Amino acid sequence: xxxxLAQELNETLKGTTPGELLSDLGKRIFFPRGIIxxxxxxxxxxxxxxxxxxxxxxxxxxxxLEAVHKYAPELTSGELVxxxxxxxxxxxxxxxxxxxxxxxxxxxxxxxxxxxxxxxLTAGISCLADLFIDEDKPLLTAEPCWDNYGLIVETxxxxxxxxxxxxxxxxxxxxxxxxxxxxxxxxxxxxxxxNFPQNPSGYSPTNAEAxxxxxxxxxxxxxxxxxxxxxxDAYFGLNYEHDIYPQSLFAExxxxxxxxxxxxxxxxxxxxxxxxxxxxxxxxxGKSLNEEHYDAIEKKxxxxxxxxxSCSSTPSQSIALKAFTDPNIETQKSNYRKxxxxxxxxxxxxxxxxxxKNLEPLPFNSGYFMSFRTRVDAEELRKKLLAEKQIGxxxxxxxxxxxxxxxxxxxxxxxxxxxxxECADQM
Numbered sequence: 001x002x003x004x005l006a007q008e009l010n011e012t013l014k015g016t017t018p019g020e021l022l023s024d025l026g027k028r029i030f031f032p033r034g035i036i037x038x039x040x041x042x043x044x045x046x047x048x049x050x051x052x053x054x055x056x057x058x059x060x061x062x063x064x065l066e067a068v069h070k071y072a073p074e075l076t077s078g079e080l081v082x083x084x085x086x087x088x089x090x091x092x093x094x095x096x097x098x099x100x101x102x103x104x105x106x107x108x109x110x111x112x113x114x115x116x117x118x119x120x121l122t123a124g125i126s127c128l129a130d131l132f133i134d135e136d137k138p139l140l141t142a143e144p145c146w147d148n149y150g151l152i153v154e155t156x157x158x159x160x161x162x163x164x165x166x167x168x169x170x171x172x173x174x175x176x177x178x179x180x181x182x183x184x185x186x187x188x189x190x191x192x193x194x195n196f197p198q199n200p201s202g203y204s205p206t207n208a209e210a211x212x213x214x215x216x217x218x219x220x221x222x223x224x225x226x227x228x229x230x231x232x233d234a235y236f237g238l239n240y241e242h243d244i245y246p247q248s249l250f251a252e253x254x255x256x257x258x259x260x261x262x263x264x265x266x267x268x269x270x271x272x273x274x275x276x277x278x279x280x281x282x283x284x285x286g287k288s289l290n291e292e293h294y295d296a297i298e299k300k301x302x303x304x305x306x307x308x309x310s311c312s313s314t315p316s317q318s319i320a321l322k323a324f325t326d327p328n329i330e331t332q333k334s335n336y337r338k339x340x341x342x343x344x345x346x347x348x349x350x351x352x353x354x355x356x357k358n359l360e361p362l363p364f365n366s367g368y369f370m371s372f373r374t375r376v377d378a379e380e381l382r383k384k385l386l387a388e389k390q391i392g393x394x395x396x397x398x399x400x401x402x403x404x405x406x407x408x409x410x411x412x413x414x415x416x417x418x419x420x421x422e423c424a425d426q427m
């Protein structure tokens with residue numbers, strides 16, 4: 001029996017693409033009119049006293065130990081130890097949305113939701129899986145891909161991860177993508193996740209490839225399929241070549257067709273070099289969706305947050321908000337981007353002069369990583385590198401070895417890659 005609040009949200013979304021795409025859990029989830037909701041009302045109207053908060057309040061402010069406060073004295077007690085709203089600090093959500101439009105001019109004039117704060121991008125992807133994936137609702141993504149997709153989709157959601165081939169002859173495999181999308185559409189639904197710059201390959205599509213990807217998604221929607229297209233933009237903006245599509249594909253998908261629900265999952269983790277903050281954002285876009293629809297989706301996401309982690313970290317959100325308004329932040333970020341680009345160029349230079357019959361570098365032009373297709377067992381190669389050279393790498397499967405040049409000082413790149421080639425050739 002569905003809760004009446006869930007029924008109410010489902011009724012709001014009835015007939016829309018998000019409403020049709022919901023998983024069983026997605027249909028059942030709702031944001032209760034309980035402690036958080038009633039506490040929000042009391043915060044606004046409880047002028048005499050507010051006895052709703054499970055917080056120690058002194059003269060209207062959260063109590064804070066000096067042993068804690070002395071490490072972040074510029075933050076108020078509320079910014080440091082108070083609870084954040086379930087969907088995130090409102091000013092932070094507004095700030096991120098403004099930045100999203102600035103970084104993605106193609107979004108101008110398009111009606112999208114307010115970003116919802118989630119405790120990291122992984123949690124955001126997990127929320128989306130809860131909303132839209134279950135036993136008979138698989139997710140399509142590239143091969144190779146980040147191993148956490150499988151953990152979320154197959155282990156947590158008991159579903160299936162379908163994959164298309166990412167590369168063909170040194171370029172994005174548009175033919176494989178098209179065939180895979182058309183195969184999914186035979187059920188009437190397509191749920192696809194696109195990750196650029198891609199983990200583990202470090203690849204982003206060229207302008208021409210991006211146009212064809214958008215066309216493939218548009219064509220399948222025009223033919224009647226309901227499409228969920230997720231843009232995992234964890235490494236957004238870290239592009240090192242000129243002919244790379246410069247925006248998130250979310251800017252193309254957000255208002256593309258009534259049958260498409262686009263979702264952008266992003267955050268400051270990699271973009272702003274704050275890996276441990278665990279702050280991410282979910283933003284939805286769909287042609288013909290209105291504020292009532294977005295509000296219903298937001299309440300469902302809030303229900304998932306409330307029933308799992310309650311809310312995202314307050315100090316991380318508070319510091320992020322202050323940092324985003326710092327006049328020096330873009331200069332500081334550009335310095336680190338240049339550092340990463342120099343490491344990328346050093347890897348490219350090495351690979352231009354070193355070849356191995358056992359290693360094939362996959363195309364890469366952006367992000368934190370590059371990967372090898374190996375003709376030896378990638379796990380055995382990883383273990384050999386660790387045991388004999390004291391060098392750590394990641395084997396994602398039997399034929400994929402990922403190397404994070406982001407974590408290598410530039411003067412270590414030749415040493416590390418020489419060892420990889422040497423060990424591979426010894427096997």
